[in-house]
Structure formats: C-alpha cells, structure tokens
Amino acid sequence: MSEKLRESLSALMDGEADELELQRVLASIDGDRNLRRAWSRYNAARAVMTGHAIGALELDISEKVSDAIRQQPLAEATAGGPGQRLLRPLASFAIAASVAVVVVLGGRQLAVVNSPGTLAEPVSVAARPSPVGVLNSLGATPVRASYGTQSLPGLQPATRSAYDELARQRMSRYMQQHAEHASLNSPQGLIPFARVTELRE
Amino acid sequence: MFSRHLAIIPLLCAALLASSKLLACPGADREALQWLDRMSHSLRKLSYHGVVTLRQGEELEVMQVWHSVDGSASSGHLARLTGQGGQVSRDDHPLECVHPGQQLLRVGEAMRDGECGLAELYRFSVIESRPVAGRDTVGILVEPRDMYRFGYRLAIDRETGLLLQSETLGNRDKPLENLAFTRVVYEAEQPHAGDAHVLHLAAHPHPRDVSVDFPVQRPWTVTWLPRGFTLTDAPARKSGRRSYTDGLAVFSVFLEDLDRDIRPGEGVVRRGSTTSYTRGRRLSERPVLITVVGEVPVNTARMVADTVRWVQ
Numbered sequence: 414m415s416e417k418l419r420e421s422l423s424a425l426m427d428g429e430a431d432e433l434e435l436q437r438v439l440a441s442i443d444g445d446r447n448l449r450r451a452w453s454r455y456n457a458a459r460a461v462m463t464g465h466a467i468g469a470l471e472l473d474i475s476e477k478v479s480d481a482i483r484q485q486p487l488a489e490a491t492a493g494g495p496g497q498r499l500l501r502p503l504a505s506f507a508i509a510a511s512v513a514v515v516v517v518l519g520g521r522q523l524a525v526v527n528s529p530g531t532l533a534e535p536v537s538v539a540a541r542p543s544p545v546g547v548l549n550s551l552g553a554t555p556v557r558a559s560y561g562t563q564s565l566p567g568l569q570p571a572t573r574s575a576y577d578e579l580a581r582q583r584m585s586r587y588m589q590q591h592a593e594h595a596s597l598n599s600p601q602g603l604i605p606f607a608r609v610t611e612l613r614e
Numbered sequence: 615m616f617s618r619h620l621a622i623i624p625l626l627c628a629a630l631l632a633s634s635k636l637l638a639c640p641g642a643d644r645e646a647l648q649w650l651d652r653m654s655h656s657l658r659k660l661s662y663h664g665v666v667t668l669r670q671g672e673e674l675e676v677m678q679v680w681h682s683v684d685g686s687a688s689s690g691h692l693a694r695l696t697g698q699g700g701q702v703s704r705d706d707h708p709l710e711c712v713h714p715g716q717q718l719l720r721v722g723e724a725m726r727d728g729e730c731g732l733a734e735l736y737r738f739s740v741i742e743s744r745p746v747a748g749r750d751t752v753g754i755l756v757e758p759r760d761m762y763r764f765g766y767r768l769a770i771d772r773e774t775g776l777l778l779q780s781e782t783l784g785n786r787d788k789p790l791e792n793l794a795f796t797r798v799v800y801e802a803e804q805p806h807a808g809d810a811h812v813l814h815l816a817a818h819p820h821p822r823d824v825s826v827d828f829p830v831q832r833p834w835t836v837t838w839l840p841r842g843f844t845l846t847d848a849p850a851r852k853s854g855r856r857s858y859t860d861g862l863a864v865f866s867v868f869l870e871d872l873d874r875d876i877r878p879g880e881g882v883v884r885r886g887s888t889t890s891y892t893r894g895r896r897l898s899e900r901p902v903l904i905t906v907v908g909e910v911p912v913n914t915a916r917m918v919a920d921t922v923r924w925v926q
Binding site for chain 2: 436440442443449572578581584587588590593601603605612614
C-alpha cells in the first residue's frame with residue numbers, strides 16, 4: 414500500500430476525504446490486499462467504537478441518548494420564567510428515564526433476537542416473551558410522570574414510538590431472511606445482503 | 615420471382631406479429647426491454663470482480679464482489695469492507711436454476727408468449743448515461759405504472775450487459791439508494807478473500823422446495839398483493855414468512871403469534887430503499903404481530919399487512 418493511499422484511507426476514516434480520495438481508495442481496494450485489510454480493520458474498529466457491531470442494544474442507547482440530548486434545549490426553552498432553573502434537573506431526569514426505558518425495551522427484545530434456535534422450536538413461539546409487556550411498560554413511561562403537567566416536547570405518543578422501535582428491531586431480525594430471497598429474485602445478485610445491519614452465519 | 619415474393623410473406627407476418635405484441639403493451643420501448651433481457655442473462659453468466667458502493671442517505675457501505683462461472687454452475691461472493699465486515703458466499707448455483715424474479719426480468723420471453731410481463735408494471739425507456747467504473751453504459755429509466763413500487767435509474771455495461779449502477783427513486787423521483795460499481799474487471803480469476811469473522815453461506819430457497827423459516831400455530835395467507843407480485847419460493851402453510859417479487863422489487867411478510875394481548879398500532883422504519891412496517895392487531899381474536907420488510911413504499915407494506923388472514 415502506497416503512502417498516498419494510506420493518507421487517503423486515513424482521511425476517509427476521519428471523514429475528511431474528498432470525492433477524489435474516496436475514488437482513489439475505491440479504485441485500488443480491489444487489487445490491493447493490504448489496503449483491503451487495513452480498510453476492513455479500521456472499519457471494524459470504528460464500528461465497535463460507535464456501537465454498531467456490538468449489537469443493537471448499544472445502538473439503541475446511543476441513538477436514544479443523542480435524541481434525548483437534542484430535545485433538551487427544547488425542553489429548557491419551553492420551560493422559561495423563574496421556574497426554569499428548577500425544571501432543568503427534571504429535564505435531565507426525564508432524559509435519563511427515557512434512556513432507561515429504552516434500555517429495558519431493547520434488552521428484552523434482543524434477548525429474543527439473540528438466542529439462536531428459539532425461532533426453530535415450535536414450543537418456544539408461545540414461551541418467548543411477547544412485545545406486549547414491553548409496550549405496556551413503555552406506555553406507563555416515567556418520563557411523563559416526572560414532568561407533571563409539562564409534556565416533554567418532541568416525544569411521540571408512547572405506543573407509536575414503541576411500535577417504531579419494534580419496526581426497527583424487526584428489521585434487524587428479519588433483514589437477512591429477506592435478503593436470501595431478494596438476492597435470488599432481484600437484479601442485484603448478492604448485494605441485498607449489504608443492507609443487513611449485522612450478518613449472522 | 616413469384617416464389618421469392620411468397621417467401622417474404624411469412625417474414626412480414628412474423629414482423630407484424632412482433633410489432634402488434636409490442637403495440638399491445640403500451641409504452642413498451644423495445645430497445646430498453648432488449649437491454650433488460652440482456653442484463654438478466656449477464657448477471658448470471660459473466661465472470662467478474664469489483665468494488666461496489668451502497669449509498670443510503672449519508673451512509674456509505676463499500677463491498678467487494680466477485681462472481682465466476684464454471685461450466686454449468688456459478689459462484690458468488692460478497693465481502694463487506696465497512697461496518698461489521700461480514701462476508702456472504704453462494705457456491706455451485708446451477709445456471710439452469712432460474713428463480714421467479716429472474717424469470718420475470720426476461721421480458722422478451724414473456725412478450726414472445728404474448729404477455730407484457732414487467733412492461734405492464736413499469737415504463738422502460740433508454741436515457742443518456744455517464745460512464746460507470748470507467749465503462750461505457752446504457753441508461754434505462756424504469757418508472758412504475760402504479761404507486762405500489764419504486765422507480766429505478768439503471769446503468770448497464772454497453773459491452774457486457776452487466777448492471778453497473780442502480781439508483782432507487784421514491785416519490786417524485788427522490789433518490790433513496792444508490793448502488794454502483796467503482797471498479798469492475800471481467801476475468802475468471804478471483805481476488806483472494808480477506809479474513810472474515812462472519813461468513814454466511816447464502817441459502818437457496820426455491821419454488822421446488824417447501825420451506826419453513828419459523829412456524830406459526832395456524833396456516834395463514836395474504837389475500838391482496840400489488841399486481842405482478844408472485845411468491846419467491848414455496849413456504850409451508852404454517853411458515854411464519856412469505857416473500858414476493860415482481861422481478862425488480864422484493865418484500866417479505868412475517869407473522870408472529872403472540873401469547874398475550876397487544877395494544878393495536880403500527881410502526882415504520884425506513885433505511886435507503888428498505889421499509890420495515892410492523893403492525894400489532896387481533897386476527898380473528900388472536901393477537902399477532904405482522905411485519906413487512908422490503909424494497910417497497912410504506913403504503914404497499916401497510917396494505918399487504920392489512921390483508922393477512924388465517925386460513926380456515
């Protein structure tokens with residue numbers, strides 16, 4: 414791997430590469446085994462750091478935390494007046510509470526997703542935890558309670574957001590089964606497998 | 615002299631017949647459909663390797679792909695170079711094994727049989743196209759004739775017929791996803807596979823084989839499908855999954871029995887051209903969760919999920 418390519422790859426990983434550098438790396442990666450290895454290694458490391466490869470549970474948290482943080486200035490802006498300072502810790506608590514709820518939700522769901530073999534056994538269909546309890550727990554979300562009469566700005570109704578979360582988790586769970594069929598019945602060959610967030614063996 | 619004239623008559627008849635069939639499929643661009651036919655064969659019969667990028671919004675996935683044909687079978691491999699870095703392999707896929715989606719793509723054959731096939735569902739036209747991965751390409755614009763599927767802008771290698779770029783277009787031609795080769799080499803010799811901590815051997819679901827992905831307690835069915843969609847394999851009546859294709863788009867329906875009641879509702883997540891739509895409801899007093907995952911608009915997914923029924 415040439416020094417120039419190494420520089421381009423590094424810039425790419427730091428998000429500082431321009432289109433030309435991107436093209437340079439992409440054009441060389443097919444014929445350069447070392448470059449390919451370096452690229453894969455960097456990407457795997459970055460994926461682990463950002464929580465992508467560890468599992469969807471961590472991803473849930475990071476996404477929800479950043480969502481909650483984005484909502485914080487809104488919460489503070491709407492609070493206004495002399496009570497503003499008093500409300501601030503409440504807003505933080507609400508963020509922490511919403512994160513905790515999501516962790517529980519993600520954890521329960523993923524316990525199902527990540528246990529291999531459960532899908533193959535007929536008895537386990539009835540035995541595995543259904544999303545019902547999860548939805549109910551989210552329906553009684555402590556976020557709202559902590560706010561009293563103040564509604565948390567930007568929060569969707571509990572059921573809707575819980576269902577969007579379910580849709581996201583079902584996408585992770587089913588995408589690979591879907592890709593088996595898409596790869597044989599669309600003109601893109603094996604490429605539909607690139608849409609699977611986390612490939613399983 | 616007279617006999618020579620007579621000999622021309624069958625030729626004229628054949629030409630008239632062919633053109634009348636094309637006329638019977640309004641808006642069918644013959645040149646575009648010929649390229650589509652060629653593409654469907656090239657995808658399976660060419661040996662090549664290269665680098666492909668998948669852009670979904672701001673996310674960029676990079677992968678290395680290779681495909682080789684040896685006698686009567688083909689092998690394919692995909693190595694993801696971004697994210698988790700997993701690999702997928704499909705070996706010894708018989709060339710004569712044609713799946714429903716691949717058959718639907720052969721519009722020429724459908725027209726010879728007097729049917730319009732894909733041309734009834736999409737409008738195909740040849741458009742200008744820039745080189746892709748340094749190769750001269752033919753551009754094909756694919757516009758859906760109804761609201762149940764997406765459109766595409768395809769770039770096909772003018773020399774080999776390989777699909778080098780595919781852009782999925784949503785409502786008002788909004789680009790949802792872009793797949794493109796950044797390098798392609800046509801040779802049988804394949805680059806060495808890198809190390810992979812996850813290597814998935816692709817399954818081979820086929821209409822000849824009855825499949826059960828995971829079981830549900832009662833047989834079920836989907837009572838409405840957008841025009842032109844057909845099953846990709848032969849799922850058992852109690853299999854929790856069904857997959858459908860129209861030749862260009864694929865979606866799968868998943869049904870889960872629930873052992874407790876569920877608050878009715880729906881949720882949607884979209885990534886690139888993929889929709890995941892989940893619906894909780896009671897189906898003849900039994901709580902179920904229905905999920906549609908696929909490269910179709912949300913509305914299609916919702917309408918399909920609405921028509922899931924138990925089979926008595």
